[in-house]
Amino acid sequence: MQCPVCKQRASSLPRYALSLQGVSLRQSLLGLLKCEHCGALLRTVRYSNNLWFAAMAGLALLTIVVALFSVERLRSLGNLVVLLYWVLLVIIVIGIYVYGIWKAAILEQVTDVQESKPTIS
Numbered sequence: 077m078q079c080p081v082c083k084q085r086a087s088s089l090p091r092y093a094l095s096l097q098g099v100s101l102r103q104s105l106l107g108l109l110k111c112e113h114c115g116a117l118l119r120t121v122r123y124s125n126n127l128w129f130a131a132m133a134g135l136a137l138l139t140i141v142v143a144l145f146s147v148e149r150l151r152s153l154g155n156l157v158v159l160l161y162w163v164l165l166v167i168i169v170i171g172i173y174v175y176g177i178w179k180a181a182i183l184e185q186v187t188d189v190q191e192s193k194p195t196i197s
């Protein structure tokens with residue numbers, strides 16, 4: 077995600093994933109964020125095709141993991157191992173999802189917060 081104002085990276089991945097990025101919770105839910113370099117108020121308008129590549133890569137990775145470690149084989153090791161296996165799969169999926177969204181987000185500067193309506197794109 078590149079800031080359209082200063083042309084630098086608007087937010088690092090940990091900042092994107094773990095913080096509200098300088099806006100209130102309500103603004104964050106509307107898809108708003110502040111650039112970490114220039115402080116411009118930004119909004120995600122759409123996602124580039126990279127998102128589809130990330131989704132495909134995630135799917136391929138999951139297929140490999142499932143093929144390598146079948147649940148049947150893990151079951152003999154106990155329920156805890158099976159549980160950890162599913163937790164790991166969920167973490168991988170969420171991780172790829174967050175990374176893909178972060179990488180592919182195309183931003184636009186918001187000039188008037190009051191008039192901007194949340195758009196699902």
Ligand SMILES: [Zn+2]
Pocket residue numbers: 079080081082083084086111112113114115116
């Ligand atoms: Zn900026």
